[in-house]
Amino acid sequence: MPSKKYSQHLCVYCRAKHSTPTADHIFAREFFLIPDRGSLPKAPCCGECGAEKSKDEHYLTAVLPFGGLHSGARENLTTMVPKRLARNKKLHQELAVGMRISEVGKPTVVPLDTSRLERLFERITVGLVWHHWECYLPATHRVEAALLSPHGEAFFDSLFAMPPKERAFANLGNGTIEYAGARSHGEETFSIWRYRVYGGLQMTGDIDAPNVTSHGIGCMTASNGFFERNPFKSHVR
Ligand SMILES: [Zn+2]
Known part of the structure; x- marks a missing residue:
């Protein structure tokens, strides 16, 4: 620490x-x-x-x-x-x-500016990379965050199933915020993070399809080149 x-x-x-x-x-x-x-x-x-x-x-x-x-x-x-x-x-x-x-007669829906949610969790991830691993993200790298679709959740399940170098977990405020992070053997500044806020958020972009929800937020830190080759947000949203 x-x-x-x-x-x-x-x-x-x-x-x-x-x-x-x-x-x-x-x-x-x-x-x-x-x-x-x-x-x-x-x-x-x-x-x-x-x-x-x-x-x-x-x-x-x-x-x-x-x-x-x-x-x-x-x-x-x-x-x-x-x-x-x-x-x-x-x-x-x-x-x-x-x-x-x-x-x-529809469920309570409040508008959510997801770009602000994603921007905040990008910053949170940069903070946690330092908090757990004393690591600053170099200028050649960046972090991207996305609200996870069910497909995105499954993709993150598969990423977390891979053998990592180090893992980080926390459950803050009795489940108010839970997160898991992992970084790989090959590249210390490559890491993945998944967040649950308030036990999972009922979020949907479409008030006519309230059953399509996003419960988690996924983040990845990687080189700029990696993100250019592997568009993260479009893949997991
Ligand atoms: Zn500053």
């Missing part, structure tokens, strides 16, 4: 500036109920990258509890989300438009 004096380390996200002394909670504390916020993983992070990341965190900690299957999501929704929405009028209006759909 790296030294916890974060300001000695470069920011994991830009790799250019030094971290603030307080660093970054890789998973925003607001995803968790208050008793579950102790000892969450952190990574070195500069002020600018922390501010950028927190924009997506404010959005997603208000929206994702609507789709959660976990009891913590329901409690978060009733106790904490109303305060977040009161502070964010624009988001409140956006969700209210989606919520009206539930009044005509």
Whole structure:
């Protein structure tokens, strides 16, 4: 585990500036109920990258509890989300438009900007690669995230069944967020990650087909060339 004096380390996200002394909670504390916020993983992070990341965190900690299957999501929704929405009028209006759909007899559907979800989990993955393996992603590499379709889940099952060099697991906040990561023998900066948020999210892009759901989020770190040869997002979505 790296030294916890974060300001000695470069920011994991830009790799250019030094971290603030307080660093970054890789998973925003607001995803968790208050008793579950102790000892969450952190990574070195500069002020600018922390501010950028927190924009997506404010959005997603208000929206994702609507789709959660976990009891913590329901409690978060009733106790904490109303305060977040009161502070964010624009988001409140956006969700209210989606919520009206539930009044005509369909399941509660709120609009989700999946590009923001994927961007946040790309940053989370960069943080976890450092947290578990003291590794910065080199400039020749990148991370891609995608909401996993059933086909994508099966593809990730097959990737996780391959013998890895190292694995990482955590269950944070009694199932509020669970993740698994693995990296290969051949290339240390090649890694795969799968996340379950709030016990799996009921997510669908089509309100007329609510049974087509995506429960997990998959991420991969690899060289830019690898992604050019193997389009990840289109393969697993
Ligand atoms: Zn930075």
